[in-house]
Amino acid sequence: MTFSPELEARFAKMIGNYPPGRQKGALIPMLLYAQDEVGSMTPDLIQEVSRRLKVTPLEIEEVIGYYTMLAREPRGKHHIQVCTNVSCQARGGEELFAHACSRLGLHNKEKSADGQFSIEEVECMGACSWAPAIQVNYDFYYDMTPEKFDKLIDSLRQMQ
Amino acid sequence: MNQPTLLRPPHPLEVRVLTRRFEYPRTEPVWLDEYLRTEGYQALRKALDLTPEALVDEVKKSCLRGRGGAGFPTGMKWSFVDRKSPKPKYIVVNADEGEPGTCKDRILMGFDPHRLIEGCLIAGRAIGSNRGWIYIRGEYRVYIDIMDRAIEEAYANGYLGDNVLGTGWSFHLSTHTGAGSYECGEETALLESLEGKRGNPRLKPPFPAVSGAFQCPTVVNNVETYSAVPDIILKGGEWYAGLGTPRNGGTRLVGLSGHLNTPGVYEVPLGMNLLTIVNELGGGVWKGRKLKAIIPGGSSSPVLKADECDIPADYDSFAKAGTMLGSGATVVLDDQTDMVRVLARLMSFYAHESCGWCIPCREGTAWLKKITQRLDSGVGASKDIDLIDQISNSMMGRTFCPLGDAAAMPAMAIARKFRDEIEAKIQSTQAFVPAPGTRPLVVL
Amino acid sequence: MPDPITLTINGTQVSCAPGTLVIEAAKQNGIEIPAFCYYEGFSLQAACRMCLVEVEKMPKLQPGCTLPAAEGMVVHTESPKVVEARKSTLEFLLTNHPLDCPVCDKGGECELQDMVFRYGAGESRFTEIKHHVDEKQWSPAVYYDGSRCILCYRCVRVCDEGIGVTALGLSFRGVSAQIVPNRGDHLECDECGWCIDVCPVGALTSGTYRYQSRPWEMNHVGTVCTHCSDGCKTTLSVRNGQVLRANNRDRSGVNGEFLCVKGRFGFDFVHHKERLQSPLLRKNGQLQPVSWSEALSAVAAKFSEVKARNGQFGVIGSTRTTNEENYLLQKFVREGLGSKNIDHHRTGDVVTLLDALKGRTGALATVNDLYTAKAALVLGADLSQQHPLLAYQLRANSRHHRSATYLVTPGPVREEQFATKALRSNPGEELNLLPQLSDDLKQHASLTVLYNAAIKGDAVRQLVAFCDSLGIEVKYLPLVDYSNSRGALDMGLLPDLAPGYQPLRNPGLNAAQILSSPDLDVLWVVGANPLKSASLAGEKAFVVVQDLFLTETAQRADVVFPAASAYEKSGTVTNTTGEVQRLKHGPKVMGTKSDLDIIALLARQLNIDLGPTTPDRIFEQIRKTVHGYNVALPVVATGGAAPTTPVNGGVPVAVNPSLISPSGDTLFTSGTLGRYSKMLAKVMEAPGQLFKA
Structure with missing residues (x-):
């Protein structure tokens, strides 16, 4: 399995960041960055990372089951994460999530049929002072309202 | 690397030390050129001329306490590392900012990345380390990218690398991304994660200062803690300590969120009155409503009712009030807040984030989640409130790591302080009433 | 030895070595601190929180499994606070436990049951819906019911630290956290089943034992595994003459709790439907079932006739029969038949x-x-x-x-x-x-x-x-390779050495010579299968075989006696390290007799006096006469392992290296027995995979 040259360069550097013989340290970063490119924790990806870092597939499974950002199934092209934790809840995060679900016609952790959108209710993403906040993939959107959300979805749709 | 400005104009009550480069409405991080123009890396130059002992002493004098939540004296933590150990010593930055309500580390990394790097270098110098990692939560990719670029700049200009500023001392630093786990904010779970494992916490002792990252002596501190170090070295520990109250040195960042007019991240001296922070910096409760409660130090800190909030915001005063300063995250709740809903949301958070390692936390958080969600939907009885209290009691102090306490404390506080409100909710929306003298086997 | 430290547990002053954990210090003094995750000899977890104890001057309850005892420490293991904590931990555990004890294999020997029985939490305040996961089959040997699992990580540790296989891990988190196998939906491992044994609850159950029996319905017979030569104690659980499971939870014997797949699951050959249950006699070229007396008479007649005319006997003994049987066999051959042609399959040069x-x-x-x-x-x-x-x-x-x-x-x-x-x-x-x-x-x-x-x-x-x-x-x-290979050597199943390695002046024929001798009149094979890999040159030879199954050698036989396996008889065996242990008969297979009985019956038929023929009395004889076997009887009698001390004088015989050949067995094979173990066949990962790590 090969990755893009940029990712390969990143991995090459990354492995050097851990003490000799302890390259397993790179496991979680490697999985997450690889997922950005591959889409999800495919068997090929697991095998490849297992080979590169000399960790067993079981060790990788343990980690995949633990970290919520590591996805077994590919998410939508725009993975919309709505925080409903206490700070966001206080400023309408839950209503925003309900609105987002109905706007996209999706339930929590579902993906649209065209693969464009997926939605997930997430825990605090550290944007409490600018609540309610959402994240689309890695991009934050602050002080959200249902209206702003709709505009955002429209603009994401137009990006296609 | 444009980002929406998350900054507020300076407030007269603020004392800007860590945030002094954050002029409003900045959107671009302070890159190396600008950093150097504004005293950047001066502290490092000074530190390179001092002995490691002197560095630790200076930090001790500053009364700097860990800004991640536990508030452990930083200088003392550094002094626990055996500099003579033949093993490599490591610096780890805890940037796994995940405590609900907390959003300060992102500001520090997002706007002044070199300050953190400089703090790491000084800490590295103080404990005789040659390597550090900045463990940043996975959701903060944008800040990982900023830190990566700043680290690259520092390498290119001799601040990091095999020969730091020509002294022959080598120090390497890199970012390490998490991938979605609150528990990894606990320092030993973070170290496990750094080693490529599940974020299950480790048995203590040994503490990280003895056996931390890759089983080597390690200092783990929060972003804000390291970021405070350059100014301490440059201007002296006593100067820093003088900014706060006795034993509670310096300034700290408070993240104000919730029902406020001007939520945001502000830098205040320790010991400022909590109500002052909320009413002045936060602009008071929004929509002209009244204050109901404050969660004063991140979601794990026991809630304060409005009449309990007139206290200085420092470690000791908060402890006296039965809560904790934690990560400085202040969530303000107005008088229309449904506390049952808040409780249910918090419990669902802890159940989601419990790593599952030990029984009281794994089962206790899940149980609390189910009860509180049921109460939130109006199904329950007043004995459920007692049960919340009892379950929390059974978790307190008995779990492997502090996550169990973190869930139990707010549960207990809300159940006790807002009992009437919970009762009222149960009474008003009684959806299922068991026959007298019976009880349902399973409540749906 | 550093000076012991003194602490107080439950009001009693006790002392222990520095560094001893409180849980161990208590145990050494007869005080049990309950624990699920603590498992002696394996890494510390402090996960179950059952062992929390009250230590004076410490504000919080402390886990006894990770707290080292300290001088002057005052510990309370049954104080109201501790008991309350245990009860609440148990209540927590039961919240998501299915409480399906009536259909759980572990019922009756479940640590969770025992704890709740002792500390209560009998009435639950949990009225929510339980978290449930479906049971999964991970291998023919191992099933996992995640709902019952209390996550003590014992299985993970014995597999990783104990066996070095690391086939089990932990995935997911919080209340969904579960043990997972190394191949996604199934296990690829040694299939030793130790994980099942150490499971304190019924989360891991055995493919052979599940839904078979209640533990109290079975007799538990501690005997010695009959597969390899390591001599592990295995406790057979027997009901109505049938072995239902094997383990060694009492940690007796040289192996403690350790058993491999053969020791734990390889007992089912005993009840294989092809077990011989009647003597066979060749009539008109066909082996036909006959009565014992007919078969014995036929053999006795042939033996008398050949002995009378000074014909050539060849005897190949077994590496799995008991010391007593081997001793009696060589005595029969040497004294009764007057032959020196006795040997066995040698697998190592002792x-x-x-x-x-x-x-x-x-x-x-x-x-x-x-x-x-x-x-x-x-x-x-x-x-x-x-x-x-x-x-x-x-x-x-x-x-x-x-x-x-x-x-x-x-x-x-x-x-x-x-x-x-x-x-x-x-x-x-x-x-x-x-x-x-x-x-x-x-x-x-x-x-x-x-x-x-x-x-x-x-x-x-x-x-x-x-x-x-x-x-x-x-x-x-x-x-050496087989369960009593060492005993066969010690008991003189050799053409040139009598019991105790006493050299014989004129050696007889060795195994290879017996098989290649064209003049062979009688080939008597006791519990061996030489014709699987060699041919018999003596075409006219009358072949007598004692075995469990109709092996390649038995198929060539003129008379076949159905023998009892090691699990069905008493006696002693000697493992590869020369330690003697006692076999105890567990199951019973109708129609079979122990090799000892068969040899004794033949002797009686031939009017040969071999002296006493019960295992105990022969062992007495062995203790008295065989060099090195004068072991402490109580050790052996109580199921212990007694090291023998073989000759320390010279053994002046030249060993022919070509007579020594390894069994070639792997973890999943065991000669003839392995072929008749369905379980071994089912779980076999890689037959013959030696040196593949």
């Missing part, structure tokens, strides 16, 4: 070693020595595959005592995981590489050397010479 060590004492290692040795050197053997207990001992020694392990093997072996140095040699050329290790080996005060059939004849003498040159204390462990 004889040359004994000769090379003449005059020394204490130079032979026991199983326990492997756990305490400062250093070990393994020559030629794939221990994890062929001697799993010995591999386990070395691994435990390395884990607990940081002992050194050196390997010289013809291919990769699992012991490399913890070996200090591992060298690869061409097969049979292990000795050539030893000089490379000599500097390393010299650094250790003592050394235990294990070698298998790759080192035989003069090579053994070279090995001893090399070890002598190191100038350190060296113990030897000659590896």
Whole structure:
């Protein structure tokens, strides 16, 4: 399995960041960055990372089951994460999530049929002072309202 | 690397030390050129001329306490590392900012990345380390990218690398991304994660200062803690300590969120009155409503009712009030807040984030989640409130790591302080009433 | 020995060695601190929180499993606070536990049941919906019911730290956290089933035992595994004459709790439907079931006739029958038939070693020595595959005592995981590489050397010479392959050595010579299958076979006696380290007789007086007459392992290396017995995969 040259360069550097013989340290970063490119924790990806870092597939499974950002199934092209934790809840995060679900016609952790959108209710993403906040993939959107959300979805749709 | 400005104009009550480069409405991080123009890396130059002992002493004098939540004296933590150990010593930055309500580390990394790097270098110098990692939560990719670029700049200009500023001392630093786990904010779970494992916490002792990252002596501190170090070295520990109250040195960042007019991240001296922070910096409760409660130090800190909030915001005063300063995250709740809903949301958070390692936390958080969600939907009885209290009691102090306490404390506080409100909710929306003298086997 | 420290537990002053954990200090003084995750000998978890104890001057309850006892510490293990904490922990555990005790295999021997019985939490305040996950089958041997699992991680640790397989892990988190197998939906491992044994609840259940019985309905018979030569104690649980499971939870014997797949699951050959249950006699070219008296008469008649005309007998004894049977067999042959032509399938060279060590004492290692040795050197053997207990001992020694392990093997072996140095040699050329290790080996005060059939004849003498040159204390462990291979040697199933390695002046024919002798009149095979790999030259030979199954050799027989397996009889066996242990009969298979009875019946039929013919009385005779077997009777009688001390005088016979050939068995094969174990066949991962690590 090969990755893009940029990712390969990143991995090459990354492995050097851990003490000799302890390259397993790179496991979680490697999985997450690889997922950005591959889409999800495919068997090929697991095998490849297992080979590169000399960790067993079981060790990788343990980690995949633990970290919520590591996805077994590919998410939508725009993975919309709505925080409903206490700070966001206080400023309408839950209503925003309900609105987002109905706007996209999706339930929590579902993906649209065209693969464009997926939605997930997430825990605090550290944007409490600018609540309610959402994240689309890695991009934050602050002080959200249902209206702003709709505009955002429209603009994401137009990006296609 | 444009980002929406998350900054507020300076407030007269603020004392800007860590945030002094954050002029409003900045959107671009302070890159190396600008950093150097504004005293950047001066502290490092000074530190390179001092002995490691002197560095630790200076930090001790500053009364700097860990800004991640536990508030452990930083200088003392550094002094626990055996500099003579033949093993490599490591610096780890805890940037796994995940405590609900907390959003300060992102500001520090997002706007002044070199300050953190400089703090790491000084800490590295103080404990005789040659390597550090900045463990940043996975959701903060944008800040990982900023830190990566700043680290690259520092390498290119001799601040990091095999020969730091020509002294022959080598120090390497890199970012390490998490991938979605609150528990990894606990320092030993973070170290496990750094080693490529599940974020299950480790048995203590040994503490990280003895056996931390890759089983080597390690200092783990929060972003804000390291970021405070350059100014301490440059201007002296006593100067820093003088900014706060006795034993509670310096300034700290408070993240104000919730029902406020001007939520945001502000830098205040320790010991400022909590109500002052909320009413002045936060602009008071929004929509002209009244204050109901404050969660004063991140979601794990026991809630304060409005009449309990007139206290200085420092470690000791908060402890006296039965809560904790934690990560400085202040969530303000107005008088229309449904506390049952808040409780249910918090419990669902802890159940989601419990790593599952030990029984009281794994089962206790899940149980609390189910009860509180049921109460939130109006199904329950007043004995459920007692049960919340009892379950929390059974978790307190008995779990492997502090996550169990973190869930139990707010549960207990809300159940006790807002009992009437919970009762009222149960009474008003009684959806299922068991026959007298019976009880349902399973409540749906 | 550092000075002991004194602490107070429940008002009683006790002392223990510094560094002792509170839970252990309590146990040593008869105070039980309950725990699920704490498991002696394995890493500490502090996960279950059952062992929380109250320690004066400490604000919080402390886990007894990780807290080292300290001088002056005052501990309360049953104070109201502690009892309340235990009760609430149990209540927590039961919230998501299915409470399906009526259909759970573990019922009656479940630690969770016992704890709740003791500490309460009988009434639950949990009225929510339980978290449920469906049961999964991970292998023919192992099933996992995640809902019952309390996550004590015992299984994960025995698999990883104990066996070195690391087939189990932990995935998901919070209340969804679960044990997961290494191949996604199934296990690929040694299938030893230890995870099932250590499971304190019914989360891991055995493919053979599940839904079979209640533990109290079975008789638990501690006997010795009949597969390899390590001599593990295995406790057979028997109901109505049927073995339903095997384990060794009482930790008796040389193996403690350890058993491999064969010890735990390889007992089912006993009840295989092809077991011979009646004597067979060849009539008109066909083997036909006959009565015992008819079969015995036919054999006796033939034996008398051949003996009378001084014809040629050839006897091949067994590596699985008891010492008593072997002793009686050689006595029968030598005294009763007047023949010297007796041998067995030799799988290792013990004889040359004994000769090379003449005059020394204490130079032979026991199983326990492997756990305490400062250093070990393994020559030629794939221990994890062929001697799993010995591999386990070395691994435990390395884990607990940081002992050194050196390997010289013809291919990769699992012991490399913890070996200090591992060298690869061409097969049979292990000795050539030893000089490379000599500097390393010299650094250790003592050394235990294990070698298998790759080192035989003069090579053994070279090995001893090399070890002598190191100038350190060296113990030897000659590896043989079958459960009583060592006993067969000791009991003189050899053409040139009588019991106790007493040389005979005029040696008889060895196994190869017997099989290739055209003049052979009678071939008597007791519990062996020589014709699987060789042909019988003596075409006119009358062949008598005692066996469990109609093996290749039995198919050639004129008379076949249905023999009882080792699990169905009493007696003693000697393992590869020369330790004697007692067999106890568990199940019963109708129609069979022990080889001892068959030999005794034949003797009676022939009017040969062999003296007493009960196992106990023969063992007495062995103790009195066979050199090295004068072991402490109580040790053996109570199910312990008594080390024999074979000759320390010379054994002046030349060993023909070509007569020594390894069994070639792996972890999942066991000669004829393995072929008739359905469970072994089902779980087999890689037959014949020696040196594939």
